[in-house]
Amino acid sequence: MSEQGVWQGLPEAIQARIRDGSQVVDIAAGEVLFRAGDGCRGLPLVVTGTVRVQMTGASGHSIVLYRVEAGDVCTLSIGCLMTGAGYRAEAVTESPVTVQLLPVVLFEQLMAQSPEFRQVVMAAYGRRLDDLMLLVEEVAFRRMDERLAEWLAGHRPRGEIRITHQQLAVELGTAREVVSRLLKELEHQGQLQLGRGVIRFLASSTSSA
Amino acid sequence: MSEQGVWQGLPEAIQARIRDGSQVVDIAAGEVLFRAGDGCRGLPLVVTGTVRVQMTGASGHSIVLYRVEAGDVCTLSIGCLMTGAGYRAEAVTESPVTVQLLPVVLFEQLMAQSPEFRQVVMAAYGRRLDDLMLLVEEVAFRRMDERLAEWLAGHRPRGEIRITHQQLAVELGTAREVVSRLLKELEHQGQLQLGRGVIRFLASSTSSA
DNA sequence: GGCGCTCAGTGACTAAGTCACAGTCCCCGG
DNA sequence: CCGGGGACTGTGACTTAGTCACTGAGCGCC
Structure with missing residues (x-):
């Protein structure tokens, strides 16, 4: 285009x-x-x-x-x-x-x-x-963890994204603390790795068979 | 018009x-x-x-x-x-x-x-x-009790309104139980009186001096 | 008068938002 | 190279909202 x-x-x-x-x-x-x-x-x-x-x-x-x-x-x-x-x-x-x-x-x-x-x-x-x-x-009506997961999924191909928790909170219309906690949860599950101002996706077993 | x-x-x-x-x-x-x-x-x-x-x-x-x-x-x-x-x-x-x-x-x-x-x-x-x-x-961003109060205020002049808690929940985009509890609270405060399918406003001291 | 339906009330629990504050990273100036 | 300040993140404690499961009340109608 x-x-x-x-x-x-x-x-x-x-x-x-x-x-x-x-x-x-x-x-x-x-x-x-x-x-x-x-x-x-x-x-x-x-x-x-x-x-x-x-x-x-x-x-x-x-x-x-x-x-x-x-x-x-x-x-x-x-x-x-x-x-x-x-x-x-x-x-x-x-x-x-x-x-x-x-x-x-x-x-x-x-x-x-x-x-x-x-x-x-x-x-x-x-x-x-x-x-x-x-x-x-x-x-x-939708749950925050779902919405966050969806947002992340849309950006996952990039491997990592540079964004602060505060910015992500504005994307979703929620509070920074909520984003921080949900992300921390995902990090504990090994799905991603958090840094200051950056989220790195980890190649977990989900991508291919 | x-x-x-x-x-x-x-x-x-x-x-x-x-x-x-x-x-x-x-x-x-x-x-x-x-x-x-x-x-x-x-x-x-x-x-x-x-x-x-x-x-x-x-x-x-x-x-x-x-x-x-x-x-x-x-x-x-x-x-x-x-x-x-x-x-x-x-x-x-x-x-x-x-x-x-x-x-x-x-x-x-x-x-x-x-x-x-x-x-x-x-x-x-x-x-x-x-x-x-x-x-x-x-x-x-807004609190449910505020939004409910505002909705009620808009209908108050009528004296009473015929509406179920379920319908009110749809108006506000929340769950029926939430509406029920908030209304019950207002009833305890003496602001209104609840009936089956009806909310009656009580003439509290708020209207005039 | 009892049956069945819709409506309302409630307890127990989970999710989300708020508040307060502590820790951490990073830049920048001295 | 070090220290200070700002932006960013983590977390506990608490409140508000939403969910689930169930009880009971009101009401129309055989």
Whole structure:
């Protein structure tokens, strides 16, 4: 999949207008794109890199809601543009990110003129809604040890991951201590080895026969 | 606010097309409009009544995600129409409901032709996203007794409410036993009086000075 | 009046979250 | 090279929430 994957199915004329009318911005890793309460000035599309969207509760705890990957439009921004309300969550770049910023006017025009563009935008919205519904179910009903195991399984191929217990707690929407204890348990079981800021997976007998 | 509040800002010509092209359906209370996995056949707008949208986890537990009130379009259906995927949640009427069903073709036309229509639809989407984000925060971080108290406070003006502990548990996404115990506690404190399927609020000294 | 169903209450236990604090690793400046 | 401070991790003690198993109460209906 090449850059700007979302627009690929669109007619060339539309793609050209997007290229001409939008502004491309490069942002370093770890930057905050917007915070809760900010207003927004255009529709961002992530061209390369990943943006993490998370929210912080009154208690000061945070949880990762979803990620905007290369080729995704920021649905949160659409909501802001439409209702005029500020963002409810915050967005942080996880890697160096290239963002294409469509001005509101162009966005409006394209929504009016291109069925394909509308399709792309609405589908993106639908997926986000789905993501959040899934997350609600996870948080409300699933056990922490299961969720942690699943998260780890998704990152296992890397052999080791650099992450603090605190960050992992935010991924799962729980407390640091809970993560620490569950990880310690897994370490005792010989599934992994813990270091400061790193989790190393051990090649246990689970991988192959 | 009269019927079909969402369309009110729209040009009369558009409103007429909506009236002519859509089908109006009356549904009794307690009916299931769609279940998880169903496909969908048009864009429903709730004209009168309330529809509850909830999902059920693998564990068999359910949680109420949000309600579609009179004047709201069903964003979940838009997602289904766009992506072709089935619903992830289920919708149940809470009262006798009148629904206006826009055929997909008309929906597409209106999205293309009416900026006001687009605005209404996108804003509805934005609000849903907000609702769900708020819910995630609630479920992940807030205490059950607080959430229950808040729910009760919202229904207090009615004097008494007819609801089972099980239903209340689904509202909050918790277990029936938890609700029972918390309610019992409030009863001991003299804030309310419990009956089979009913909660009566007692006029304690909290209301006025 | 007894049968069966739904609803509510409860004890015992496990899981998760909170609080407080101790230990450890690591960088950085002196 | 050493010491101090900050970030990260470990842990005990306790509270809150969820689970399981079961009892009993209310209520409609033969």
